[in-house]
Amino acid sequence: MRTVEEEQAIRHDVFRWLDAAFIGRGGYEISRTELLSYSFLGERIPLLDTGRGIRNPATFRSTLSIMSGWKKNRYQDFEDENGWIEYSYRDQEAGDNLKLKRAYELRAPLVYFRAVREGYYFPYYPIVIAENDRVERKVRFPLDQGLGLLGDPHGYSDDQRRYADSVVRTRLHQPLFRARVLRAYASACTICDLKHPELLDAAHIIADTESHGVPHVTNGLAMCKIHHAAYDRSLLGITADYEVRIDRDLLDEIDGPMLRHGLQDMHGRRIRVPTNRNARPARELLAERFAQFIDR
Numbered sequence: 001m002r003t004v005e006e007e008q009a010i011r012h013d014v015f016r017w018l019d020a021a022f023i024g025r026g027g028y029e030i031s032r033t034e035l036l037s038y039s040f041l042g043e044r045i046p047l048l049d050t051g052r053g054i055r056n057p058a059t060f061r062s063t064l065s066i067m068s069g070w071k072k073n074r075y076q077d078f079e080d081e082n083g084w085i086e087y088s089y090r091d092q093e094a095g096d097n098l099k100l101k102r103a104y105e106l107r108a109p110l111v112y113f114r115a116v117r118e119g120y121y122f123p124y125y126p127i128v129i130a131e132n133d134r135v136e137r138k139v140r141f142p143l144d145q146g147l148g149l150l151g152d153p154h155g156y157s158d159d160q161r162r163y164a165d166s167v168v169r170t171r172l173h174q175p176l177f178r179a180r181v182l183r184a185y186a187s188a189c190t191i192c193d194l195k196h197p198e199l200l201d202a203a204h205i206i207a208d209t210e211s212h213g214v215p216h217v218t219n220g221l222a223m224c225k226i227h228h229a230a231y232d233r234s235l236l237g238i239t240a241d242y243e244v245r246i247d248r249d250l251l252d253e254i255d256g257p258m259l260r261h262g263l264q265d266m267h268g269r270r271i272r273v274p275t276n277r278n279a280r281p282a283r284e285l286l287a288e289r290f291a292q293f294i295d296r
Contacts, residue, residue, distance in 0.1 A: 022123060028179040047111065054096050056095060056096055061099070085112065110126070112143065127141050128145070184222070184274040184279035190271040219285055242273060
């Protein structure tokens, strides 16, 4: 068994590695192959188990990671509307459950890998298990540490509820929305074809603050940051026929190569849409948003 200090050092290095391998490269998903390749000081320590949704290295005192599977199974975890996850014990009272309970007792930071598609995940970290229900045989934890500080979601004040809703929308739903949109658009801007994920966003056609602004791929467009900003500010519009329109005043402005090549030259260009027809932007949503651009 590793010392407490060794185990703590590995956990912090895992977070550092994820920062570099995932966030640092503008990541929107990370593959199982990459997660199995992690090593510490030359020692390979896979971050996922080969056949289970929980990773308990033999030399660790407590759980290192939990994974939500893409396919449903009897241990399927459950995310409530408040951004909390319920994860059930395994059937047998064996090491997996013991180490899961110990993670709760020690408040050991771990990683929760949420499936984006088969074999690809979005990581949430550091996660700390907040509740252990021995009767229902499950643990609960928030996907954002800030939510854990608010206490019981059923007792939120109006201000706490607004904060929690904002966290769930921007920190929890948005990353998965981005992952699915960038995947659909093959990691390229729908307008200019820029192919650097670290410079790409998932733009909502209908804002997520609207009741029908759902985080679904058909309500999204992969855009580089300049085109996303222009779209959000109605300096750029997209018709229901997938054509780009630039604000008339902006077309007449003279301000250097970025304005000319980045925006003005895009006027009249057709956007690049996903090859999967089911992932293409909904024309009725584009039409609604384009009407707002016209009325600006």
